Each structure stands twice: as structure tokens, then as C-alpha cells.
Amino acid sequence: MVSGVTPLPGDARILHVGPHKSGTTALQGAFHLARPRLAEQGITHVGKGRNPARPVQAVTGRPPMLGGPTPHEEDWQGLVDEVAATGDQRALISSEFFAAATEGTIPRIVEDLGGSRVHVVVTLRPLGKVLPAQWQQYVQNGIRASYEEWLDVMFNRPHERPNSNFWQRHQQGDFVERWAGVVGADNLTVIPVDDSDRGMLLRVFEGLLDLPEGFLVPDDRHANRSLSYGEAETLRGLNKGFKARRLPASFYSTYIRHGAVKRMKVAYQPPKGSEILTPEWALERAAKLGADSAERISALGVNVIGDLERLSDYPSNRAGTPASGVAVPPEAAAQALVGAVGAIRRGGVPDPAPSRPGPGAGRDRRLRETPARELARELFSRGLRRARRVGGRLLGRGRSASS
Template sequence: MTDDLALTSAPPADEWRLPTGTRLLHIGPHKTGTTAVQAALFEIRDQLAEQGIYYPSYDRHPMHAVLAVTGRHSMMGDDPPKQRHWDRLIAEVDAAGDQTGVISSEFFSEADPEVIARVVEDLGGERVHVVVTLRPLVKILPSQWQQYVQNGQRTTYENWLHHMLRVPPYEQPNPSFWRRHRHDRLIERWVDVVGRDRVTVVVVDDSERDMVLRVFESLLGLPDGTLPGVPVATNRSLSLGEIEMLRRFNVEFRGQDELPDNFYSRLVRYGAIQRLKEARQPGPDEPRVTTPRWAQEQAVEIGREIADWVAGSGVRVIGDLELLYQQLPAAAEEPTSAAMVDPEAAAQALFGAIAAVPTLNGFGAPAPKPVPPVPPVKSEKAGVPVHKVRSAELVRILARRARRRLLHR
């Protein structure tokens, strides 16, 4: 690895800075620091505008617009994306004129070649410069599985790893995973459209705080420290107990045919999970999701293949490609489910959000009057308080209560 590819403490801003008027297109992929970048840009969008840099201001992340242009489905229970979302984004970027524009969405990583060509043309053709942020695949695996579970998936981590790494064609249960995270092929799809001279790969170094923000400052010609580190509580990983509780709930939810998907979206993902992340911080002794050693070793080998391809591709690289194939120091020798503790505290937070069903009017607008708090739920078998019920029974109680409330309404 050559020295000029390694990130220094004083980034060569003049070397990395993109020309004024560029459309900086950050395509992710997922779990590579995208939320930190988007939150920072959105936080100071007015200040950026004063410096000639435009960031779409209607949302932190134009997810619906990107899902619309890429032809991908929205997350479980969300409203489907519309073409008007993409048209609106393009109109706003066009209105920026000669300003530098920044568009960031990890969902661009799922674009097909023909969609990539359209995206680049709509955003200004030769003005587009693609930025790809990368992290080691071995770190992405548990985070991405958690995200799938938060969108309704029921597969255990070990079973998911088995299918993603050992069962050809490696597309089930999530065909999107390797489209996002076979990073060499992802970069190649964009290089084929924009050329290697207009692609920058940033290898994120987790040991350097806010490294990815400092790189984006250099790309945009901003003074060091301009982009703030914005805490995003909803971006934290769940503990093993929390995510296993949620996965078990998904099993119960999928078994209730009467429950619509938008119930899950509004009450679970944007209610229960969001409240769980914001209101609770796992203790230092709570087990985390750990990747088995065999899966780590396989991920490291794939990471090495990705790094070798990127090194020989001719694209600009910021950071150390060797980070993409460094193995984590700790690995699980036994399935993570064997170490699970009963997540009563996390389940209480989840139930509190589900109990808010009466506060929604048609799952959309708030009801005109507040509804009194729901009294503590008891086990339907033994009449004991829910905090003394084990997680497996608790999620069954939760699903039954939610179903009855919905049918009653």
C-alpha cells in the first residue's frame, strides 16, 4: 500500500477539492458513515448555502426520491415512492445553478447500469463526481443484518450468514445485500458510466473520530471543523437482547394475517424501535451481536478481493485500503443466540410504543384528544406483571394485544 493513499492528519485540501459547480453524488453504500455525513450537511445547510454549496433542505436524506428513480420498493409499510419525489429533487438541484450541489443517499448503491446513466444525466452529466465510502465487510455484516430485522425480517443472524456466504447464488433472504456490498462491482458499475477520473473512494477509518466528515470538508473546500458531528440516537446498534426480542416479535407479527404492513411501519419501526433507541442505552455488560469466526474469515477474504480491485481500478482513493480486510479481534465460536439474555427492559420500551395505537387516527394523524395511558399488561396465562414474563412469551402477548386493538378499531 503506497503512502499517498493513506489519510494524513492534515488532508491535502487543494488536491482533493472538487471544482466549483460539481454535483457531488455520495452513493453510500449502507453502513459506511452515510448517516453522519447526511446529518452534518443537513444541520448546517443554510451556512453551506452562504458558501456556495447546496444541500437539499426538505429532508436529511432524499430516500423516497432515490427509491423512485432506482425502482426499488420502500421499506415495509412505508408509502410507495413516486416519480414526483425524484422530479422535485432534480428541480431543486437545477435551481442551485452554478453552486456546488451535494446529494447523498446510500440507496444509490442499488442502481442498475441504465438507472445510473439516467441519474448522472439528470444531475448534470459531466458535472457529477461520485463518492463511495467504504468500511470493512466484516463490520458491515452485523449492522446490515440488524437493519433488515428492523424492517421486519425474521431470520437469525447465524442462518442469515449461512445463506449470504455459503448458499449460492447468495441472494436469499436479501437480494439487496451483495448488490450493495460487493463494493468492487458497485464501484465498477458507476465507473462504467462516469469514468474512473470522476470517482473517489473513501476508506473510513473508525479509529479516527469524524474522519469521514473531514474528508468531505476537503472535497468541498470547507475549513476543517465546518461539518459538525451530529448525534443521531436512532442510528445506534441494538444489543443482542434488543435485536433478538425484535426478531421474535417479527415472527409473531408475520403470523397475524389481519395486521397491515403500515401498522409495523408506524408503530414498530417509527414508534417502538425509535423510542427504544432514544430512551435506552444498553449497559456495558449487555451482549452484542458477534460474528462467528468462519464468517469473519470469509468476509476478510472478500474484503481483500475488493481492496485489490480498487487499488488497480485507477479511481482516486482516500484512506488505507488495507483496512478493508483486517479481521476483528473477537469472534463468536458459538451461535450468538446461545448467549442471549431475556430482554425485558427492551421489551417494555417496545410495548410502550405499541400501546400507543389508540393515539393514532387511522395510523396517520394524531387523535384530537390524548388517550389515557395503558395500564401495565399482565401475562395472560399466569396473571404476572409483564416485566416478569420471559421475552418469548412477552412478544406473543404483545402481538395478540395489538391484533385485538386493531380489529376492535
């Protein structure tokens, strides 16, 4: 147990609200892995999976990820009922999608989940480390802007698309203040993440949940690594082709995000030196914002476990100008293709045919019979051609794709 961490009350509703890219996936994996043992300790990890994304999207009014299922009010009510069913035991609710909650939404969330029993936990990382991680995540959700284009919008035109919700999540001082304004400073804990200590977050939560040291362990089977720059650029090329052909959003979710990208992230490990570099001007702006946020959070009087000065860290080893014309290694492209084809074989393509035959029945039948060929040609041609440029003996020869 981390020294100085006071366990939360035995009937608390511990609401971990993220935001994104602050260790949320690692925490949720550990919670999910320990679910039966947590129950033995009188703690319910609320939700059917690692992250109750759909119920939270429903209450915050945020749309699902591209091609994902539409959230409904019933999803949120189901989560609320599950929390209520825990009675006088601890309930643990963790989702970075709570980061989308506005000043108008937070009071309802808190009231629905238990009112004065709710204790909010915020995990924060230096903004300079969040930027590349968020950009590549947005690319996994279909955006087509390059990293430098995206940075320009985020810092210089922050209310424009793409992803104008970035600062809703990552203006850290505002973020903490919104939640503290509803639950009170005594009922909010901020944890500045120490990236040099991989076990730090788990040990802090062990302390908050009154668990023995070593109780929570990482679930390495579901690590959510970031894409390398080459992988992200290749996926960005696929996004352009996807948009140009106006393919159904459900295809993207099934075959790209949960097929190609998921397989690539699990089966391929990028070499050192392939990380996403951030221009110095953006890192300097991020460090200044982090310092301002640390000062604001300190003034709020909330509980802080760790060093707020970490929020102003300048990751000099990740400073630089992203290279142009970078290509994904053939091995990564091959794994992506395997993932997409596997998704096609497992799940098929959403049936576009009407409920009973009509004038277009013959055309719909042809669509159903050729999903693999159509998707492979359209969604992977850019990535595979780019891979050939690096020595695509594995995948054949051809011209490189434009970025």
C-alpha cells in the same frame, strides 16, 4: 482539512452513494445540521430531510421499507429539479439507497443530476463490520431469519431470499466499478472509513467541499445506533408474530420501526458485551472478499482517500457464536412499549372503513376502537415475555417467548 484532499469544482454535483452502514447516517446528520451554513458557503444539501430516500427508491426501482410510502417518478423529478435550481453552485446529494442502482440505472441518474458535473463519493467499511450491522437493520425491516441463518444464505446461497440485494450493495469491487464505468475514474472518490477516528469522514468532506476545518459537526440528536443482539432477537420474535397475524405493513412502519424501535434506540443504551458476534468462518470469508475488493478498486485508478487495506480487516473482538435464548433487558422492552403506545396516540391507526357505511361498518368500527389493545397484545407479547425471563419485575411475570 485532511491533508491531500483536493476540493471539488465549485459547480460540482457531489453524489454520495453509500453504501449502507458506511457512516451514511452520521454524514447526513452533519449535513442537515449545517444546512443553513452550507447555503452561505454556496452549497445546497439537496432534499427536504437528511436522506432523500423516496426519490432515490423511485429512480432505482427499489421498494420502500416495510410499510413505508410508495415512491413515484414525481419524487425523483422533484429531486432533479432541486439540483438543477442550484445553478453553478455546488449541490450535495447523499443517500445510501443509491447503492441499489444497477448498470442500467446509473447512466440515467448521472445524466439527470448533471452529467459531467457529477462526482461520485463512495464510503466503505470492512465487510466483517458491515455484516452484523446490516442483519440487525434487515430485522428492523421485518425479516425473521436468525443471524446464523442469514449469514449462511448470504455466503452460500447469495441469490436466495432473504435480502438477496445484499451483495448489490456490498460486493465492494463490483460496486465501485459500476459507478466508475459511468462517471470515469477521475470523477469517483473512495473513502475507506477509519473507525478509530470518528471525525475522519467529516474532515474529508470538508476538504472535498472546500470548507474550513471543524465546519461539519455530528448531530448527536439523531444517532443511528445498531441494535444489540438481545434487542434484535426480541424484534425478530415480534416480526414472526406480525407475519403470523398478517397485520398491515403500515402498522409495522408506524408502531414498530418508528415507534417501538426508534424509542428504544434513543432512550436505552445497551451495556458493553451485548454486541452481535459473528462466527469466525464468516469473518474469514468477509476479510478475503475485502482484500479482493481492495485490489480491484486500486486497479481502477479511482481517487482513494485513506487506506484500502482496511477493507480486509478482521474484527477479532467481534468474533464468536451468537448465543441462543438471549433476552432483552426489561428496561429496553419497557422503552419499546412506550414508543409503540406513543405512536398509537400520536398517529392513530389507518382507517380500514369504506368511504360510506356498508355491511362491514360495525366490524370496522370495532377495529378502530381497539388498536392499542390489539397491537400491544400481538406485537409485544413475545418481547415482553422474553424480558420477564431476565427479571421482569418491571413488566410482570409470565412465560418466555419462543425465538
